Amino acid sequence: MATYDRKKHLKQIHESRKAITMSKVDEAIKRLVRANLGINFNSVASEAGVAKATLYNNATLRERIETLRQQHIKSLSAKQVKYEMNENNKDAIIESLKRKVKRLEHENKDFRNQLKVAYAEVYKKF
Template identity: 65%
Template structure:
């Protein structure tokens, strides 16, 4: 007669389902990284089609998501990078304008001196 072990079969089904879930989560994380989207439990759960509890309860997945989330938190966002670039540009523009203003003031003073001498020459001719 056929000897069927129900426990072994359920264990095998459970392991297969677990492996498939881990594979889906891995693919989801790769997609999110490629799309440069935020990695957190909510985004991975929605993208992979699994519950957040599954992610929290699996130690491997939990550590991976937490480390990726931490890495992304340390990196500046595109908005922060743009703001820093604007700040740097603003500082460079201000410095350039100050140099230009100083140069024009010096030129203006030289022209005033030349004008004084020209007025003196005209006055002497009269």
Template identity: 60%
Template structure:
């Protein structure tokens, strides 16, 4: 018992706990990214089982979560992309539909003319 160094033992335990915490947080962030969920302190805490206080106290974890949160806030959501696409393409879509309507009206007119001729031929046979 004379060679037991309590300080070294506590440092080793602390290093193991820190490594375990980093691993849990890293895995949680990967799962959240794969699931396309938002990255913030609450979601990482719930997913990893690590307290929010620990996330805030570890500067490297805190910086990583904050940077991922900023990246996600800057990236447009699928709803925003769809809305922008609809607004940008609205005029083009309207013009395309107008051309299609015009073509269908012309086709309809030609078919009616052909039907008139066909009815005239049938009428002449009687």
């Protein structure tokens, strides 16, 4: 009768589960990258169907997710680019608004003078 090595068998089971988990996580990361979604521990864990603790405890997975998360943060979205443009153009917009206020104040002053003249003409008629 062949001897049964329980440790060897458990080690094989553990290695196969580990390989399955790694492939699940790899596929999940690929799907998230293709969909251009945010890559973080929560999104990868839910997409792969594994626990977050698994991702945190595995050093290679943890490093990979952290690297991808930083790369995703560095790439600006369209909304962020628009915000950056607005920040850069802020001074020009302020100057434009100042000129507009000055022009409107000048027009207002002219209208007040015209109103005074019109009141004077109405007063002379009485």
